[in-house]
Amino acid sequence: MNILLIMTALLLAAFGAGGAETFPPVAELALRPDAPDPLVMLDGTPVTTKEDWFQKRRPELKALFQHYMYGWFPPPVKVRGKVTYADKGFFGGKATLKLAMISFDQAPAPQIHLLMVIPNQRKKPAPVFLGMNFNGNHALVDETNVPDYGSKTGRGTEVDTWALEQSIDRGYAVSTYFCGDVEPDKTNAAGGVRETIQVPRAADDWGTIAAWAWGLQRVMDYLATDRDIDGKRIALVGHSRLGKAALLAGAFDDRVALVIPLQAGCGGTAPSRGRIGESVKQINSQFPHWFCDVFKQFNDQPERLPFDQDCLVALCAPRPVLLGAAVEDTWANPSGAFEMLQAAGGAYRLTGAEGLAAQTMPGTNQLIDSNVGYFIRPGKHSMTRGDWKIFLDFADKHL
Numbered sequence: 030m031n032i033l034l035i036m037t038a039l040l041l042a043a044f045g046a047g048g049a050e051t052f053p054p055v056a057e058l059a060l061r062p063d064a065p066d067p068l069v070m071l072d073g074t075p076v077t078t079k080e081d082w083f084q085k086r087r088p089e090l091k092a093l094f095q096h097y098m099y100g101w102f103p104p105p106v107k108v109r110g111k112v113t114y115a116d117k118g119f120f121g122g123k124a125t126l127k128l129a130m131i132s133f134d135q136a137p138a139p140q141i142h143l144l145m146v147i148p149n150q151r152k153k154p155a156p157v158f159l160g161m162n163f164n165g166n167h168a169l170v171d172e173t174n175v176p177d178y179g180s181k182t183g184r185g186t187e188v189d190t191w192a193l194e195q196s197i198d199r200g201y202a203v204s205t206y207f208c209g210d211v212e213p214d215k216t217n218a219a220g221g222v223r224e225t226i227q228v229p230r231a232a233d234d235w236g237t238i239a240a241w242a243w244g245l246q247r248v249m250d251y252l253a254t255d256r257d258i259d260g261k262r263i264a265l266v267g268h269s270r271l272g273k274a275a276l277l278a279g280a281f282d283d284r285v286a287l288v289i290p291l292q293a294g295c296g297g298t299a300p301s302r303g304r305i306g307e308s309v310k311q312i313n314s315q316f317p318h319w320f321c322d323v324f325k326q327f328n329d330q331p332e333r334l335p336f337d338q339d340c341l342v343a344l345c346a347p348r349p350v351l352l353g354a355a356v357e358d359t360w361a362n363p364s365g366a367f368e369m370l371q372a373a374g375g376a377y378r379l380t381g382a383e384g385l386a387a388q389t390m391p392g393t394n395q396l397i398d399s400n401v402g403y404f405i406r407p408g409k410h411s412m413t414r415g416d417w418k419i420f421l422d423f424a425d426k427h428l
Contacts, residue, residue: 052096055326064337067376071335082379090340100235100321102243103226107134110251124148124197131251138225141210146193147202147257156201156262156428161208161271192414199421211244212237216318232322241274246282262286262428268412273297280344287428288345289420291353292410294361298352301331306362339372347382349427351402358410370401398426
């Protein structure tokens, strides 16, 4: 946590408090029809060494993403966790089901209700998939001891969506919580972290995607205290808008060992300059709370963005990233996302890692399992048991 505080201080020192006076106005940014190169500084200086990447370009990109798109993260706050329920006989004795209440040491911030499923047959702490869910923990299991906090989704209706037992059988723990515990997914939401843990920044204040990403980082703070979990083998996973948050959290937090944003689309893994699927203007119009207000100034000219989502993937280098897509999910622009992975390859190679080991998109159900990976399957916008099998195959090699 101290490292994160230091990094936040360094960013603020380098770029100011995020006020408009420290960044070029949107109208003065150059028009760039192609995605900006992650290895070129904003002033045009090439980045040719690992030192310049980590000490100059990476902090610059983090600041640019926060000011122009996601909004600024507040510093970390202390978290406290309490296990409220444990069942070592889950899945016929193969796993331990734990429920924990995570509180922020800053009243009146909301609490996170964390569900953890941990394999019992292990000799050391388990690697873990961490991600948010859309409808509450009770939807992921049939277990009646997992509370239903008022969601309209029925108990056990998303058993196949998360396929928890499959991960247990492969030796992985899974940790998840309802995204609304951190920040409700609606405009002018009350009671979330943006209202209760607030750093006023005007137009570049953090949006909901950043709030969710910040929440994932705080849950990692808690997981670091759990002796059943290997804190050095955390894989962030998220579908759709929660995939956007997972990628952002992974890009900004080096404790994340692997990132899996599934069908994350515009504002996540697809290019803002894309001509397929959802556009910057459409996403800002339909979900005005997801990003900071400055991002709306790019609605009609996304070509002025001083970055694209290839730069967000590049911020994860040299750590592995797996991107998943579906053939019928054209709204998420599968081909554009593939291009973003390709464009991030230079940063991976500069940091001594493998980029995307393919020049063309693979056929359906074919996993490109290089350090930067990709797969596309038949079907629509969803997360499935089959997707989790691919997550596990990729994690076996890279986590």
